Amino acid sequence: MTLKVIGAGLGRTATFSMKFGLEHLGLGPCYHMSEVFTGARRNIPLWIDAINGKPDWDTIFQGYQSTTDYPACSYWRELADYYPQAKIVLTVRDPDTWFDSVSKTIFSKEMNDSLAGSPAEVMMQGAIFRHFGDRINDRIFMTEWFENRNKEVIDTPPRKGCWFTPRKWVGNLYATSLTYPYLKPLSRGLTAVMNLTRPPARKGEFPLIRKRRNVLPETISGN
Numbered sequence: 001m002t003l004k005v006i007g008a009g010l011g012r013t014a015t016f017s018m019k020f021g022l023e024h025l026g027l028g029p030c031y032h033m034s035e036v037f038t039g040a041r042r043n044i045p046l047w048i049d050a051i052n053g054k055p056d057w058d059t060i061f062q063g064y065q066s067t068t069d070y071p072a073c074s075y076w077r078e079l080a081d082y083y084p085q086a087k088i089v090l091t092v093r094d095p096d097t098w099f100d101s102v103s104k105t106i107f108s109k110e111m112n113d114s115l116a117g118s119p120a121e122v123m124m125q126g127a128i129f130r131h132f133g134d135r136i137n138d139r140i141f142m143t144e145w146f147e148n149r150n151k152e153v154i155d156t157p158p159r160k161g162c163w164f165t166p167r168k169w170v171g172n173l174y175a176t177s178l179t180y181p182y183l184k185p186l187s188r189g190l191t192a193v194m195n196l197t198r199p200p201a202r203k204g205e206f207p208l209i210r211k212r213r214n215v216l217p218e219t220i221s222g223n
Contacts, residue, residue, distance in 0.1 A: 003061055003083040005030075007068030008076035008153050009091030010146070011128075012101040015069035018091060022066045025196055031060075031067040037120070044119045047071050051126030057082050070106070071127035076153065090153050095143035107136055 005027055009015055019030040029035075036043045046060050050071075057079065061067065068089075072079065080088055105111065106128075115121040131149075135141040 001063060001065060003065065003067060003079065003086045005066035005068075006072070006076055006079045006083065006086045006088045007066070007091065008073055008088050009068065010073055010098070010149070011070045011106050012098055013091040013093050015073075015091060018068045018089070022068070027066045027196075029064050029066075031064040031072060032069045033071065034069075035064075036071065036123075040120065044123050047123045047127060048119065050075065051123065071123065074127045077156070088153075090150060092150050095146045096139070098146055099139055099142050103137070 005022055007015060007018055009018070011033065015032065016034075019028075019032045019034075022028055022030045036047065043060070046056060049055065050057075050060070055075070055078065067073075067079070068091075076088065080086065112121075112124075115124060129136065131145065132142065
């Protein structure tokens with residue numbers, strides 16, 4: 001099994017919604033940060049190896065058809081090179097609401113304190129926080145970084161002559177905002193561009209899951 005969809009969107013840009021939507025379309029299992037911590041003893045050392053320049057992508061994503069969220073989104077470029085046939089989906093949202101969301105969840109002091117001294121802290125630092133230095137609480141810096149990073153994804157020269165326009169498939173790339181009206185066309189777009197046999201429509205397809213929850217402490221404690 002090989003990755004067919006690579007989620008380049010950062011955490012808190014509807015990546016959990018994307019996971020369930022991709023799985024509904026038959027593009028699952030989808031690898032999300034929740035999978036990392038569910039099998040922490042196996043997965044975290046693999047990601048630390050990747051951070052140190054020794055990735056084993058086939059082992060990390062064994063049994064998965066798609067990926068979204070951290071830590072994989074930090075390596076979207078490497079994954080695109082390794083899985084050249086995969087489609088790349090960039091989920092985005094308003095930079096200020098993104099900053100508000102991550103500040104209360106995955107970037108919060110409570111979250112970071114819960115990981116202190118653990119291998120998970122090493123993984124999070126290497127895959128996520130290394131970009132920010134000591135400016136993780138600086139709204140102006142963080143929102144500008146968010147915008148520039150997404151622009152970098154969009155502006156990356158396409159493979160095999162493909163190009164990219166936000167909210168529209170051109171070649172292998174697609175971008176969508178957090179809001180549901182754009183997630184629904186993505187569902188249609190993936191179905192068409194990948195020649196999927198689409199499952200029966202259901203209420204809540206590509207559901208927009210807004211619930212903020214801290215999954216790390218409870219999953220780490222059991223591994």
